[in-house]
Amino acid sequence: MYSWLVFLHVLGVMGFMLAHGGTTVMTFQIQKERDPDRMRALLDLSGYSWPAFALSFLLLLVSGIIAGFMGRWWSQGWIWTSLAILLGMSIYMGWSSRAHYHKLRKALGMRYFEGSKDHPPIKAAGEEEILAVQATLRPLPMAVLGFGGTLVILWLMMFKPF
Amino acid sequence: MRPLTQMYDVILFLHVASALGYFLAHGAFASVTFALNRESQPERLEALEGIMDSSGPWSLGSVLVTIVSGLVLMVMGNWWRDAWAWLSLLILIAIGVVMVIFGGIFLGWRLGTEEMPAEGERWYRTVQWGLRLGSRTPLFLTVTGLIALGLILWLMMFKPF
Secondary structure, three states: OHHHHHHHHHHHHHHHHHHHHHHHHHHHHHHHOOOHHHHHHHHHHHHHOHHHHHHHHHHHHHHHHHHHHHOOOOOOHHHHHHHHHHHHHHHHHHHHHHHHHHHHHHHOOOOEEEOOEEEOOOOOOOHHHHHHHHOOOOHHHHHHHHHHHHHHHHHHHHHOOO | OOOOOOHHHHHHHHHHHHHHHHHHHHHHHHHHHHHHOOOOOHHHHHHHHHHHHHHHHHHHHHHHHHHHHHHHHHHHOOHHHOHHHHHHHHHHHHHHHHHHHHHHHHHHHHHOOOOOOOOOOOOHHHHHHHHHHHHHHHHHHHHHHHHHHHHHHHHHHHOOO
8 A cells, every 4th residue: 555655656746747847848938038929828838737737746745645654754854854845845936936927927918916816917018017027037046946856855755864 | 774875776866857857848748739729829839839849858858868777777777687677668669659649740730830641641541540639639648648657657666577
């Protein structure tokens, strides 16, 4: 039973990476765009994968927590460190997405998140303002932190060092 | 505590890390195939094509590292004597062929970038099969891909034969 839970956990990780791929590449690609319509297409792409992203994240989290109990890992430091890194990354990514990409969505006249609320589209801003918001995007630190954090978690899971 | 001093462990880490990198890069491709079904405006289609162009080299590079490190592990761990390792490789190649053929037909059809073969020409029947799938191709490829990846993962983890 434990092995099957680990199997489900890894399957959840695979699904999560696959579902997150479109958003990751979008963050780099949107920096190169100058046409608002093309920017909207890229931001829509990111939105389409949200259900698969949420479902796979839930699968990896729940199966990981249960496997932690079944394998009696909760008394060890590596599993707590992994969970802390995962939660830290999620909070940072969520904040960064709202601070930058939802600001761009708002400027482009798309549905956006502000505060803790979902807002309907408003009139699109002028091209200059759109480009000014676009210039604030910093995808590289997010990608380095995201993939780097994932590698640290992988190392902790595979080698259980403490 | 398990030390990270053995070369086998380092390569195993590289194998899994590159597989994760591959899923991330290939996920962009998968998202775009679904999005293409909802798009019709040329500029939006072009923007999505840009995503595929950007993720292509990362996808190819990471899958190559996954395959090469996997082959090295087969030799180092003496797994090449076991059927599960060869079957995993076979499934990976087979799913790769299915993805390239049916994914290629779908992209050619949706983006209008490929000329479709006429009746009697080479690949005609395969292309007709692909076109019959039409807008269901992304779902077909995702389900087939996930089943294949699940099978490979099961073979890797449980090494049943």
